[in-house]
Amino acid sequence: MTEDVVEVVVTAADAEWLAGFARRLVEDRLAACGHQIAAIRSVYRWEGAVHDDPEARVALHTRASLVPEIVARADAEHPYDVPCVLALPVAGGNPAYLAWVVAETKDPA
DSSP, X not given: OGGGEEEEEEEESOHHHHHHHHHHHHHTTSOSEEEXXXXXXXXXXXXXXXXXXXXXXXXXXXXXXXXXXXXXXHHHHOXXXXXXXXXXXXXXXXXXXXXXXXXXXXXXX
């Protein structure tokens, strides 16, 4: 069961946009839930310059098989040219919670 569950991290400059994006993914059963941190600091290199900007971060719990659909949605909807979307494996956890994540997400297309 755990090999099917991943945590997908997505960041964005606008916390409200990110909350709406996470909600749409949950409504469409691409994620069971999203845990958002509204204020993080992002230090990164972009187009030859180092930036230091405020961002928001959401951790989505979903099936590994749904990651390609989440990446496609981020590519289509995210305001960034190259949005941060990272799928992290879940090595273990509460079996009942992991089963809930699977039950609350759709079967892959």
